Amino acid sequence: MPYKIPESLKGLNDSEVVASRQQYGYNRINTTQKNGWLELLVDILKEPMLILLIAISVIYVIIGDYGEALFMFVAIVAVSAISFYQDNRSKKALEALEKLNEPLSTVIRNGKVLKIPTHEIVVGDLCITEEGKMINADGSIVHSNDFSLNEASLTGESLSVFKNNESEDNQVYSGTIVVSGLAVFKVEKIGAATRLGKIGSSLAEIKTEVSPLQVQIGKFVKTMAIIGIIIFLLVCLVNYYQTQNLLDSLLNGLTLAMSVLPEEIPVAFTTFMALGAWKLMQKGIVIKRSSVVETLGSTTVICTDKTGTITENTMHLKHLYDFRLDQTFDENDFGNDALSELINYAMWSSEPVPYDPMEKTLHRIYEQTQKADRRQNFQMIHEYPLEGKPPMMTHLFEDAGKNRIIAAKGAPEAILNVSSLSEEEKNRVGKFIKDFGKQGYRVLGVAKSDFKGQDFPERQQDFSFEFLGLVVFYDPPKKEIQKTFQQIYDAGIQVKVITGDNTDTTKSIATQAGIIHAENTIEGKEIMEYSEAELLQKAQEKVLFTRMFPEAKLAVVNALKQDGEVVAMLGDGINDAPALKAAHIGVAMGNKGTEIAKAAASLVIIDDDLSKLITGIAAGRRIYANIKKAVQYIISIHIPIIFTVSIPLFLGWVFPQIFTPVHVIFLELIMGPTCSIVYENEPMEKNTMRRKPRKMTDTFLNWKELGISIFQGLIITIGVLFAYQLMVQKGSNEEQTRAMVFTTLIFANILLSLTNRSFYYSLFESFKNRNRLFFVVIVLTLVLLFVILYFPAVAAFFKVSGLSFQDLGIAVIIAIVSVLWFEIYKLVKRKISN
Incomplete structure (x- = not known):
């Protein structure tokens, strides 16, 4: 490969790396320490449920009920342990994601080129960077080739800056982007000491924007908390009026406040999102913000690139068209001497150290067909980077004898426009271009020029070019891509192809790949001419967007968003960054994606496999559905607890303090894991990926869904209070009545958690979705219930007495009637929908 890194560059040895790290530390901007035990304790004490438990414990100590005070203390430890376990799982998942998100950097150490995590760069390292990469430390250039940077992140200047080791300014800075070429720089500052570090240390203080679902759940929890406070005060006043006992009134009020507060919901949300992101990471999908998982399930439009996403990105050179001979040659004839000039100039117009697959192919064909390799004899003296609409690029080389090569390549239309051809000749070449495009080929035009002196034109288009011919590549669609697109369409998601390639090539490849309505095409230059209203219409109706440039891509994404679509944008280049950032879900490719594309994206597919996006969307739908199930379960089971505590008290029943x-707190300890651990593990229901995506504007729980949950809770309440009155009518004492009410509620809780696994399919259908955690939690709950009822010391503590086999059977029957009526509702729902 030409322009190899000089052998004189050896880099640091192992001992020098260790010494440098000891002196300067790691290459991290955010050096804040993990929370200590004091901060952790404060965070725990902020939990509303724990505040209630501590208050109750204090009251028990004051009234001398030390046994219950001790139980409350154990409950505080248990609740804290569950919260810590969930929080720890979430943090570990997010830390793993953060670690995987970290880009690798290329360094020279011990004379060898290595890839290391960016945070391991040390002062003194020799870092290698190339086109499309982001600089990850401050330093000075020691070797470069055709190297230019975009320093807009620091200076605000969008134009590229060319630099080398002899430049007056030979410094590179962390956070800037390599536009072209390659450089080796010696690291001088890392982490917070860099210019970016000094400017961006405040970035850690910026809060991440909360998702719509987080906002909705937050509002719901706050509403319930306010209701809890009102009920607490009401119970305290009523009870104090009846008993004139302040501590007893406070205890009753706090009991009811505990039953109202749905503290499981925020914990469940955090757990679902963090573990969802972690599970996707294991499948090769890196989520950079866990809340993106929620948005994935709402995706309505996927905007995908063509090259490397739909196609294999192999860029096999299939044909060469020589203009002077007016003849097309296939790959078996590339060694023909008549093609030497075309092959030469196609190679010279490429980067000396090729980054693009097509340019790598041109270098390889040059090596295979040319008798003499002249690349080491020539140095690049000037470059015009890829630009224009449509784009082209021009390179100027010179050897020691001042012999000069000026080579250009680019979109055929761009090369034809700058070449000295007649209209007839342009039309003749245009027919070849169109024929190649219809076959799905990627076509580039090649031209040469001659220029004396050093006063080069400001624009490459101002050279006088001689058209040489066309280089024709074929990048076939990936083997399973038709199946992938069919899955996308089955999920009710639209597909748009947004590419810089020409219309004919894109249409051919899209048709082969199974894209529907591939005949609906539009070019980037047309996009920019439309009014806002016209653009909204075109963005919806068109499927293939060709000859696209950054502004046009951004315009299409924004138009789709404005029209209410939830947009996933796939891109891999620097030019894709604005659209990636603007989309609801920016998706970058892990292998061929540039660092700037990965930085702009919210999701990275490690192996560039588009089908992984389907996996992500399915995960998003599963997680959203399971969060809804968990919240509806919590609402439904809290209602009977609230009424069982309050109604006997307010109505003056014979046993007013039944709970x-x-x-x-025992019920809370059962409901917490069921809500946040068991439902999180629930598999996706069948046909989930054959439904239309939900609208982002939909409220988390609509009135119908909320109404169903409330109705479920009220029916269970009727069943539990029926059990209460049944025992009273039988002449049972308070302990027996409490045992019956408590047992009925436990059985109803178990059945509710099972029937709410699906709000459409039957309970028996849900059993086909294996979730072992349900079995574990149910068995553990029943064992604990048995211990409470039939171990005398425990029964005395819970103030219950053992139930007869007949009473247990009645409790089970009441629970079944109170809960499983919902199975009839689901059956009717299925009948109507069919």
């Missing part, structure tokens, strides 16, 4: 904080 104490002990019973409520």
Whole structure:
């Protein structure tokens, strides 16, 4: 390969790396320490449920009920442990994601080129960077080739800056982007000491924008908390009016407040999102913000690149068209001497160290067909980077004898426009271009020029070019791509292809790949001419967007968003960054994606496999559905707890304090894991990926869904209070009545958690979706219930007595009737929908 890194560059040895790290530390901007035990304790004490438990414990100590005070203390530890376990799982998942998100940097150490995590760069390292990469430390250039940077992140100047080791300014800075070429720079500053570090240390203080679902859940929890406070005050006043006992009134009020507060919901949301992102990471999908998982399930439009996403990105050179001979040659004839000039100039117009697959192919064909390799004899003296609409690029080389080569290549239309051809000749070449395009080939035009002196034109288009011919590549669609697109369409998601390639080539490849309505095409230059209203219409109706440039891509994405679509944008280049950032979900490719594309994206597919996006969308739909199930379960089961605590108290029933904080906290300890651990593990229901995506504007729980949950809770309440009155009518004492009510509620809780696994399919259908955690939690709950009822010491503590086999059977029957009526509702729903 030409322009290899000089052998004199050896880099640091292992001992020098260690010494440098000891002196300057790691290459990290955010050096804040992990929370200590004091911060952790404060965070725990902020939990509303724990505040309630501590208050109840204090009251028990004051009234001398030390046994219940001790139980409350154990409950505080248990609730804290569950919160810590969930928080720890979430943090570990997010830390793993953060680690995988970290880009690798290329360094020279011990004379060898290595890839290392960016945070391991040390002062003194020799870093290698190339086109499309982001600089990850400050330093000075020691070797470069055709090297230019975009320093807009620091200077605000969008134009590229060319630099080398002899430039007056030979410094490179962290956060800037390599536009062209390659450079080796010696690291002088890392982490917070870099210019970016000094400017961006405040970035850590910027809060991440919360998702719509987070906002909705937050509002719901706050509403319930306010209701809890009102009920707490009401119960305290009513009870104090009846008993004139302040501590007893406070205890009853706190018991009811505990039953109202749905503290499981925020924990469940965090757990679902973090673990969802972690599971996707294991499948090769890196989520950079866990809340993106929620948005994935709402995707309505996928805007995909063509090259490397739909196609294999192999860029096999299939044909060469020589203009002077007016003849097309296939790959078996590339060694023909008549093609030497075309092959030469196609190679010279490429980057000396090729980055693009097509340019790598041109270098390889040059090596295979040319008798003498002249690349080491020539140095690039000037470059015009890829630009224009349509784009082209020009390179100027010179050897020691001042012999000069000026080579250009680019979109055929661009090369024809700058070449000295007649209209007839342009039309003749145009027919070849169109024929190649219809076959799905990628076509580039090649031209040469001659220029004396050093006063080069400001624009490459101002050279006088001689048209040489066409180089024709074929990049076939990936083997399974038709199946992937069919899955996307089955999920009710639109597909748009946004590419810089020409219309004929794109249409051919899109048709082969199974894109529907591939005949609906439009070019980037047309996009920019439309009014806002016209653009909204065109963005919806067109499928293939060709000859696209950054502004046009951004315009299409924004138009789709404005029209209410949830847009996933796939891109891999520097030019894709604005559209990636603007889309709801920016998707970058892990292998061929540039660092700037990965930085702009919110999701990275490690192996560039488009089908992984389907996996992500399915995960998003599953997680959203499961969060809804968990929240609806929590709402439904909280209602009977609230009414069972309050109604006997307000109506002056014979046993007004049927539940104490002990019973409520036991139920909370069962509901917490069911909500946040068991439902998180629930598999996706069948046909989930054959439904239309939900609208982002939909509220989390609409009135119908909320109404169903409330109705479920009220029916269970009727069943539990029926059990209460049944025992009273039988002449049972308070302990027996409490045992019956408590047991009925436990059985109803178990059945509710099972029937709410699906709000459409039957309970028996849901059993086909294996979720072992349900079995574990149910068995553990039943074992604990048995211990509470039939171990005398425990029964005395919970103030219950053992139930007879007949009473247990009645409790089960009441629970079944109170809960499983919902199966009839689901059956009717299925009948109507069919």
